[in-house]
Amino acid sequence: MMLILPDVLAAEQLAQCRHALSRAQWIDGRSTAGHMAAHAKHNQQLAADDPLAVQLGNLILDVLGVNPRFISATLPLKVLPPAFNRYEGGGNYGNHIDNAIRSLPGTAHRVRTDISATLFLTPPEEYEGGELVVEDTYGSHPVKLPAGHMVIYPGTSLHRVNPVTRGARIAAFFWVQSLVRDEIQRETLYRMDTAIQQLTREVRDSAALVQLTGVYHNLLRQWSQT
Numbered sequence: 001m002m003l004i005l006p007d008v009l010a011a012e013q014l015a016q017c018r019h020a021l022s023r024a025q026w027i028d029g030r031s032t033a034g035h036m037a038a039h040a041k042h043n044q045q046l047a048a049d050d051p052l053a054v055q056l057g058n059l060i061l062d063v064l065g066v067n068p069r070f071i072s073a074t075l076p077l078k079v080l081p082p083a084f085n086r087y088e089g090g091g092n093y094g095n096h097i098d099n100a101i102r103s104l105p106g107t108a109h110r111v112r113t114d115i116s117a118t119l120f121l122t123p124p125e126e127y128e129g130g131e132l133v134v135e136d137t138y139g140s141h142p143v144k145l146p147a148g149h150m151v152i153y154p155g156t157s158l159h160r161v162n163p164v165t166r167g168a169r170i171a172a173f174f175w176v177q178s179l180v181r182d183e184i185q186r187e188t189l190y191r192m193d194t195a196i197q198q199l200t201r202e203v204r205d206s207a208a209l210v211q212l213t214g215v216y217h218n219l220l221r222q223w224s225q226t
């Protein structure tokens with residue numbers, strides 16, 4: 001399931017991020033790519049231990065920690081700290097699948113990349129190209145979102161970033177290990193939770209809704225791993 005989360009960042013949070021990133025120390029993105037991916041990757045990133053990356057990453061994690069749709073759709077067990085990249089002057093990232101396992105920087109903790117996330121930080125009118133293109137069995141899906149919007153998609157997906165031919169595209173990206181590893185089970189729970197939330201607003205006191213909410217939690221109990 002690919003899902004777009006609008007307005008993850010409020011206007012003032014977005015402005016704070018963009019202002020800080022306008023003075024950031026960008027480094028060659030290939031330094032953080034695996035052997036195979038390094039050939040395909042032509043962009044810039046912030047170092048994982050860059051204090052600015054840590055500070056803005058924490059801001060994003062705080063915001064997502066209280067975002068009901070993000071929590072419902074990802075059912076997060078572990079979230080890697082957001083990283084930041086920048087594409088300009090034809091910069092691009094050719095087709096690849098992300099590494100399955102990533103280490104939490106500076107620790108022995110490892111995270112399985114069930115879900116990939118990209119938070120767009122540059123307004124689309126400020127650059128040409130730069131679409132994130134995610135391939136699945138239904139075809140190619142180009143994604144280019146307003147600044148502050150985020151897309152999540154399965155970590156198993158083949159994807160690329162098209163060349164940025166004008167301006168510069170800055171984004172935050174990170175991965176989530178979900179409590180529910182199976183993509184279809186996770187999507188089922190998301191759709192059920194969304195329906196329950198809507199019914200809760202519409203019908204309020206309902207014995208059937210209590211039952212249905214119980215079924216959601218019992219499925220989550222069956223399917224989750226901690």
Ligand code: NI
Nearest residue numbers: 096097098159
């Ligand atoms: Ni990738």
